[in-house]
Amino acid sequence: MLNRKYRGKGRPTNVLTFATGDVVLCHPVICAEARRQGKTLAAHYAHLVVHGALHARGYDHVTKRQATRMERAEIRALARLGFADPYTVE
Numbered sequence: 001m002l003n004r005k006y007r008g009k010g011r012p013t014n015v016l017t018f019a020t021g022d023v024v025l026c027h028p029v030i031c032a033e034a035r036r037q038g039k040t041l042a043a044h045y046a047h048l049v050v051h052g053a054l055h056a057r058g059y060d061h062v063t064k065r066q067a068t069r070m071e072r073a074e075i076r077a078l079a080r081l082g083f084a085d086p087y088t089v090e
Contacts, residue, residue, distance in 0.1 A: 015048045023052035039086070047086040069072045 002016055003009045016024045016031060025048055034044035054073055061067035075085045
């Protein structure tokens with residue numbers, strides 16, 4: 001519902017970040033993604049909380065350069081929290 005209202009997208013998304021700094025997570029989507037990706041729910045949630053917080057700080061991933069910068073920031077933040085690189089497939 002929120003993804004349709006605020007982004008005009010007809011399907012749910014895992015995380016939405018608003019200009020006010022609010023980060024909204026969609027549990028059913030996150031659970032399904034974690035299963036598909038073979039990740040623990042805690043690790044995937046941590047990744048998406050960091051991802052949403054970075055959006056709130058002005059990061060984006062529209063261009064390849066932006067995506068690389070954001071992914072590096074995610075990897076650093078998650079390592080500090082004790083989580084593995086979310087982009088490495090084991």
